[in-house]
Amino acid sequence: MSRTASDIARAVRSGDLSARDVVDEALSTIDARDGEIHAFNLVLADEARAAAAAIDERVAAGDDPGPLAGVPVALKDNLCTRGIPTTCSSKILEGWKPPYTATVVERIVAAGGIVVGKTNLDEFAMGSSTENSAFGPTRNPLDTSRVPGGSSGGSAAAVAAEFAPLALGSDTGGSIRQPAALCGVVGMKPTYGAVSRYGLIAFASSLDQIGPFSTTVADSALLYDVISGHDPLDSTSISDALAPASPTLTDGVEGLRIGIVRELMEGVSPDVAAQVNRAADALTAAGAKVDEVSVPAAVYGISAYYLIAPAEASSNLARYDGVRYGLRVDADDITQMYGATRAAGFGPEVKRRIMLGTYALSAGYYDAYYGKAQRVRTLIIRDFAAAYEQVDALLSPTSPTTAFAFGAKSDPLAMYMSDVCTIPSNLAGHPAVSVPFGRGDDGLPVGVQVMADALQEPLMFRVARALEEAA
């Protein structure tokens, strides 16, 4: 599947290409290689073929199925799909089929997109390598001895392996951008509230956002334009009309002011830092004014994040108690049943974060941990605001390293550092995108992150597009 989503949709809408052929090609690519990669928890072959046939009928009847006509889309397996297992790659949701579909999925289908499967993730989106999946890890299609990143590793790998030109992930601390960087694809996290979270199984509600994976910046903007916009089912969804990103994509960066975030260049592998500097030069060459800027509180992002996210997770994951759905391990009384079910159903990283979060919210500790982390978050927002007084967009590495080997980061703290550059945007609620730019010393792709102020997606995509052209 080497065609872009934009090309497929254009060809399907004009009748030059049948959706059925597109889907068959995708399914045969998956069939050939997903046994090795394990991007998917579930491939929806029959459903995808039926949906493709319906698209073809509509085109034949003179209908326009929409901007994603016939485009295969892979969904991270924490997005609810009616009647189709949605697992979060966790044993605790064993056997559960949602009775409803996530808003983003409804929008993709309404735009003519075809869901081809549910992709693997770190359990409940907690991790940076997809090694925390209860169903086994996903392999990086560019080097199968390496991780694809995470937590949306399955979606990143699906796009990198050309199983589908588009995929959705969720990004709480970098879970779209970091695997995109490690798999050499484009991954984008929208402004908090730009995309509805209704139907996204929550990890940390104040940080979670759904966003696109694609091979090109144009496809990223295309999918962002389809899934963004107000949803009355999500109270945190922005009610104002959002500017689409596609129309201004090729407007260039002439005259834009762009800042390299000093704090996010520290502690980064030299080969990765070199590519970020090269990206800065490319933007300068394209007419932008690039300077170094400081976002001092960004260095506290990891610390604040690992209090706020686990705190919210400890509450969000309480409902998996064996009473109503999913796994239940029977025991003598309800308290023991809760304990046995959760002990058997959750993996070690999920348990670690539930414990961290429970502790951070406990009476007597709230102010010192959760309360303080929220104050740091306010500082980060303030420092970003100051930076955006000086520049239009910010630049940094996406990940401190290229894709690492399986088992290389068995120390949880080492793993947590994978998201040092991506977490600040989640805490601030700002949009950010990772664009493949050059390669590291190991020959694997490097991702450069473009960040912008809230709701500045169109501007951010222009910068990303300029980088893509120079890469």
Add this chain to the structure above:
Amino acid sequence: MSTLPDGWEMVIGLEVHCELRTETKLFCSCRNAFGDEPNTNVCPVCLGLPGSLPVLNRQAVEYAMRIGEALHCEIRPSIFHRKNYFYPDMPKDYQTSQYDEPINVEGWLELPDGARIGIERAHMEEDTGKTTHIGGGGGRIHGADHSLVDYNRAGVPLVEIVSKPDMRSSDDAKAYVNELRAILVATGASDGKMEEGSLRVDANVSVRKTGDPFGTRCEIKNLNSVRSLGRAIEYEASRQIALLEDGESVVQETRHWNENDGRTHAMRSKEEAFDYRYFPEPDLVPVAPSDDWIKAVGESLPPMPADRRAKLAEAAGVAPSDVALLVEQDLDQLVADAIAAGADPKKAINRAANEIAADIANVHRITPESFAALVNMEADGKLTATQTKQVLAAMLAGEGEDPAEIAKAKGFEAMDASALEAVVDEVIAANPEAWEKYVGGDQKVTGMFVGQVMKKTGGKADGKLVNQILTSRRSGA
């Protein structure tokens, strides 16, 4: 009344949970209805299914604001928190509730006797489902063979009204709940049905020697009626005093009222209390009603019971507590209108509070004018008390609107004073010995004279007037 030993005083604060009468639940569009087939009014949101999100019900906010206005609270920008604890009746294993930034703070409520009880807060939260524990011991989850959960109630909007510890007797507490219920019904926010659980009361009770600082309190749960509330408070205060008088101390704990044995039983102590790990609900945005909205809500409220009592009391020249029953029975407007139409205020209050209240279903047959005419016939001595009641009963039964016509039809032609005097004089003349005794101060014969007059007049005489005539004849004797 309180039965505490001398020198002891109880201190009571009440927490009242009020289900709001919204069409739909607090965070989803499921029907808010009592008594439907279990688990039929449910959806992904109120079942807390993975990925679902809450959206706040505007009508619930408006009802909460109405309650706040009626309780003289400050209505403020507020936020929701999550109250985390595991229990099978809570689908998310946390309750979404307002915590340290509630919508309504610092108000008060006025009891019929004029006492003001402070309101600390009145905040919004969602109700839980309803569990039924089958088998095992005592209807508790532990030891039950199995439990059934009905999530129809999960997510029903509640306002929890927390009083200050301003009550000093079980009568205060009962009066507070009755008054609060009347206010909640008046706002339209609640149907006030304690028997259906629309109104649920928890009581915080402590005791102290008068003048001492507050003692250690216990929270009493499972109070399903105003009567239980009174009994439980009396029992609990006595229990605490007995402990203290024996040199022991009260342990801060939650206690369960058992209607059958009339006692409270320990549920969990402070040490065993849950750590609810409250934190701001990230799935909801702050609730900040505009000044215009607050103003509109305030202006749309009907008069509250205390205002109605004050208004009628002033018109009637009586104390507000004298007209409490009329307001409770919704008869204050009729009485006020009758007074405006010239009715004797005290007679109007009495007849409305007794006879009309006893046949409230037929009150629509009474106009202020006809009622005024009736009570004035009594006040003017044209009808006796007994006759007045009979005429009023006939009016309520729909036998006519004009009390004079009814009285005439019943033969209640009132005797004029001179005719009655003549009859009294006849009876005196016929009983000279008894009259001697009466004049000598023997009150025992009074009844005989009145009885004789009644007999001669066929019951048409006004007993009070007969007494007056007898007294005047004696002073002239």
